[in-house]
Amino acid sequence: MSQRTPAEIRASIEQNRLELxxxxxxxxxxxxxxxxxxxxxxxxxxxxxxxxxxxxFVLGGGIAAFGGLFRRRSRRR
Incomplete structure (x- = not known):
């Protein structure tokens, strides 16, 4: 394992900080x-x-179908 000097470590940290x-x-x-x-x-x-x-189109069709269900029920009574 190679030993780095404190100056090399500081330079490496600074380089990493700039890249980040x-x-x-x-x-x-x-x-x-x-x-x-x-x-x-x-x-x-x-x-x-x-x-x-x-x-x-989907919402309009869904609302129309939902309204049609209530109209059919009220007509049957």
Whole structure:
């Protein structure tokens, strides 16, 4: 096992600290970009519109079916 001097150990710690700071800055900017929902909606506008249409269709159909159940029950009485 090689023995390192205190100066070498300090230099290694400082180098690791600088690399870690750079990695954290990079991660921070990536997270900020990914969580920017306005930018994501703008980039995927077509998919968002399709999803909204499908959701509206499913909810509308579900509400209509649910309402139809109550109308049928009241007519039977």
């Amino acid at each position: 700071a750079g990695a954290l800055d990079s991660l921070r900017s990536e997270v900020a970009e990914v969580t920017n929902w306005r930018k994501q909606v703008a980039l995927h506008q077509r998919e968002v519109l399709i999803g909204a249409a499908v959701t509206g």
